[in-house]
Amino acid sequence: MKVKVAISAHHxxxxxxxxxILFGENYELHKRNDLSxxxxxxxLETVKIKTLKGEMVLRxxxxxRDYTQAEVSxxxxxxxxxxxxxxxxxxxxxxxxVTIIGPNGIIEDKECCIIADRHIHxxxxxxxxxxxxxxxxxxxxxxxxxGGIMNNVHIRVASNFSLEMHIDTDDGNxxxxxxxxxxxxxx
Amino acid sequence: MKVKVAISAHHxxxxxxxxxILFGENYELHKRNDLSxxxxxxxLETVKIKTLKGEMVLRxxxxxRDYTQAEVSxxxxxxxxxxxxxxxxxxxxxxxxVTIIGPNGIIEDKECCIIADRHIHxxxxxxxxxxxxxxxxxxxxxxxxxGGIMNNVHIRVASNFSLEMHIDTDDGNxxxxxxxxxxxxxx
Numbered sequence: 001m002k003v004k005v006a007i008s009a010h011h012x013x014x015x016x017x018x019x020x021i022l023f024g025e026n027y028e029l030h031k032r033n034d035l036s037x038x039x040x041x042x043x044l045e046t047v048k049i050k051t052l053k054g055e056m057v058l059r060x061x062x063x064x065r066d067y068t069q070a071e072v073s074x075x076x077x078x079x080x081x082x083x084x085x086x087x088x089x090x091x092x093x094x095x096x097x098v099t100i101i102g103p104n105g106i107i108e109d110k111e112c113c114i115i116a117d118r119h120i121h122x123x124x125x126x127x128x129x130x131x132x133x134x135x136x137x138x139x140x141x142x143x144x145x146x147g148g149i150m151n152n153v154h155i156r157v158a159s160n161f162s163l164e165m166h167i168d169t170d171d172g173n174x175x176x177x178x179x180x181x182x183x184x185x186x187x
Numbered sequence: 188m189k190v191k192v193a194i195s196a197h198h199x200x201x202x203x204x205x206x207x208i209l210f211g212e213n214y215e216l217h218k219r220n221d222l223s224x225x226x227x228x229x230x231l232e233t234v235k236i237k238t239l240k241g242e243m244v245l246r247x248x249x250x251x252r253d254y255t256q257a258e259v260s261x262x263x264x265x266x267x268x269x270x271x272x273x274x275x276x277x278x279x280x281x282x283x284x285v286t287i288i289g290p291n292g293i294i295e296d297k298e299c300c301i302i303a304d305r306h307i308h309x310x311x312x313x314x315x316x317x318x319x320x321x322x323x324x325x326x327x328x329x330x331x332x333x334g335g336i337m338n339n340v341h342i343r344v345a346s347n348f349s350l351e352m353h354i355d356t357d358d359g360n361x362x363x364x365x366x367x368x369x370x371x372x373x374x
Contacts, residue, residue, distance in 0.1 A: 073360065074360035074361070074363060075262055075356070075357075075360045078360075086332040086333060086363070117332070117333075118333070139335070145273040145304070145339060146273060146304075146305070146337075146338075146339065146358070147338045147339060148326070148335055148336045148337045148338040148339075149335045149336040149338075150333075150335045151333075151334045151335040151336075152332060152333065152334060152335075169262070170262075170357060170360040170361040171333075171361045173260065173261035173262045173265075173357040173361070174261070174357040174358045174360070174361035174362070175361070176261060176273070
């Protein structure tokens with residue numbers, strides 16, 4: 001099977017509570033553009049994350065979630081002087097602490113910063129069609145001058161998901177992928 | 188066979204002529220530290236490379252060479268707004284043009300900027316022992332949470348080389364390698 005790849009730049013998800021602290025009571029995010037996964041969008045809003053070593057502007061993705069989570073690349077992590085774990089979305093216990101700065105407020109030392117694992121979204125129907133289960137691990141082959149194989153690619157199945165592989169900018173740049181390429185999944 | 192990996196950050200090699208232009212007539216580089224390949228060193232000197240979109244400071248590696256060559260990652264290339272080809276060292280015809288700025292002079296629109304290909308240095312003796320020829324292409328396996336396989340790794344044999352794999356910071360960060368890891372070579 002083939003899967004289209006998308007490159008996720010660093011970004012942040014916020015809870016309603018943290019959005020209120022950072023942007024003001026009952027603040028609503030302003031959609032800039034839809035993302036490929038249904039209901040998800042990039043907002044016009046950004047926050048700054050700050051560590052002892054550095055700081056970085058992250059775009060806020062909407063809608064609000066049950067957890068606040070900053071997703072950065074290893075390249076970003078070196079600039080920030082932190083060592084975030086490679087994690088599935090939402091798995092933030094023991095992740096790196098960063099201070100989040102918004103126009104209305106600051107959240108200090110928030111345990112929320114991860115490097116997102118490589119993953120493939122798919123619907124339940126696609127999961128059945130391809131014979132892949134939620135949580136299964138596959139590999140993905142990349143052709144080209146800096147091609148190779150990415151291991152530890154996590155299958156994520158949900159009714160509102162559609163078939164797409166997500167990797168971070170380090171994987172994208174290392175394998176010379178710019179997004180939209182069709183890659184081969186190896187079970 | 189196993190090979191130890193080293194991560195090459197962006198850097199520049201200069202000809203004697205270009206060193207003279209950038210730093211002054213008969214200028215000599217000052218060694219900061221030796222590199223693992225015999226005779227090669229990081230100097231105290233840096234230059235700035237400049238494009239229409241951005242600029243970046245690169246450390247000068249010595250000694251002077253027969254060609255001037257700036258080596259950057261794809262991540263750097265996005266910042267600079269250029270599209271350097273993936274090349275073997277010295278293969279700079281048709282590479283990206285950047286302006287090089289030193290304390291004594293400027294070299295405008297120099298065709299010199301590449302993304303270095305993944306490669307393994309080895310001596311002639313090591314080449315015979317491992318049954319690998321100069322120019323041969325191998326793959327290299329990486330374990331770990333963001334492991335996988337790097338294809339198109341070029342074997343480079345010379346009497347003054349010693350066994351070591353060189354990758355750029357994008358490959359290092361994508362595969363969570365920090366340098367010094369022993370990786371498996373797949374023929």
